[in-house]
Amino acid sequence: MPLRADKKPLLDPRRRRTLLRAGLVVLAILVLLVLPGYLASRPGFFSKYPVLAEKYGPWSKSTHAEAGCETCHVPPTFAARTAYRVRMIGTSYASLVSRSKAPDVFKTPTNDACLVCHSDLRSVSPAGDLQIPHRAHVTVLKMKCVECHDFLVHEVSPEGKHTPPMVGCLTCHDGDKAKNACTACHTEKAAPETHSKADWLVLHGGHRDDAECATCHKWKADWCADCHAQRPPSHVTDWRATHGAAIAKHRSCEACHEAPFCVRCHGEVPSLNFNAALKVVK
Numbered sequence: 125m126p127l128r129a130d131k132k133p134l135l136d137p138r139r140r141r142t143l144l145r146a147g148l149v150v151l152a153i154l155v156l157l158v159l160p161g162y163l164a165s166r167p168g169f170f171s172k173y174p175v176l177a178e179k180y181g182p183w184s185k186s187t188h189a190e191a192g193c194e195t196c197h198v199p200p201t202f203a204a205r206t207a208y209r210v211r212m213i214g215t216s217y218a219s220l221v222s223r224s225k226a227p228d229v230f231k232t233p234t235n236d237a238c239l240v241c242h243s244d245l246r247s248v249s250p251a252g253d254l255q256i257p258h259r260a261h262v263t264v265l266k267m268k269c270v271e272c273h274d275f276l277v278h279e280v281s282p283e284g285k286h287t288p289p290m291v292g293c294l295t296c297h298d299g300d301k302a303k304n305a306c307t308a309c310h311t312e313k314a315a316p317e318t319h320s321k322a323d324w325l326v327l328h329g330g331h332r333d334d335a336e337c338a339t340c341h342k343w344k345a346d347w348c349a350d351c352h353a354q355r356p357p358s359h360v361t362d363w364r365a366t367h368g369a370a371i372a373k374h375r376s377c378e379a380c381h382e383a384p385f386c387v388r389c390h391g392e393v394p395s396l397n398f399n400a401a402l403k404v405v406k
Contacts, residue, residue, distance in 0.1 A: 157213055160213050161209050162209075164213070164219070165194055165208070167180075167193055170226075170227075172223055173219075173227075175225065178279075179279070182279055186276070186277050191241070193229075193230065194208055196233040196237050196277070197229070197230045197231050197233055215227045215229065233269065233270055245258035253310055253312045273288055274288065275287070275289070290343035290344070291344055297309070313339070318331070326374055332348070352379065371396055374397070375398065378399065
């Protein structure tokens with residue numbers, strides 16, 4: 125091997141060409157594969173898809189804005205994460221041609237993905253009033269996190285929040301499948317004493333404007349209508365013949381029926397126990 129003036133050997137030309145080719149191959153892999161795959165795996169990549177705007181916007185303002193798509197939507201295993209990143213290379217190049225269709229890479233988050241960060245499952249809500257037996261639901265009942273947390277990231281609830289609405293809880297806590305007593309979940313809310321009175325169903329209309337009612341019942345906009353849309357138990361087959369005697373004791377026709385309903389048979393609005401202040405519940 126020839127020596128330079130300073131006695132150091134020169135790099136063999138063939139070896140130099142080999143190293144240059146290897147460097148070019150590595151550079152090509154980085155530019156053509158690694159870099160596109162990395163950029164396509166970043167959440168900002170999906171903001172370029174118009175069809176994902178409704179999903180991307182709420183996510184960017186949620187508590188999960190620091191978590192990338194891969195964190196939740198890809199099972200936390202080496203094989204799954206590697207397969208996802210390889211697939212995103214093709215997705216990156218496909219996006220150069222068209223972005224009219226969202227990439228089919230978003231799988232429903234699994235409990236294992238959630239538990240990577242949420243290993244310390246909450247037992248109470250941040251406010252402290254709501255008991256959240258996560259372990260009973262996740263470990264014992266084998267429920268999926270997304271069964272309850274359907275408004276967590278990519279959409280907001282009707283109340284404009286990312287927290288699960290109470291109506292979701294009541295799909296199971298209906299008194300049959302699971303207990304539905306207020307105190308079963310809430311530490312500071314229980315049915316008032318008035319609710320235990322025998323005539324509460326008769327008298328409760330007079331309390332409809334009480335501010336306290338909304339404390340428990342305003343989890344659903346039409347909570348009054350849920351009951352009032354049902355036919356009362358008194359309205360059986362002989363109700364037309366017996367309703368006069370019932371109204372003499374307590375009149376509540378206007379809670380459901382507007383004046384023209386009575387006029388159809390009576391010719392006028394009956395004056396018996398008539399309360400003009402009673403409004404129709406819609």
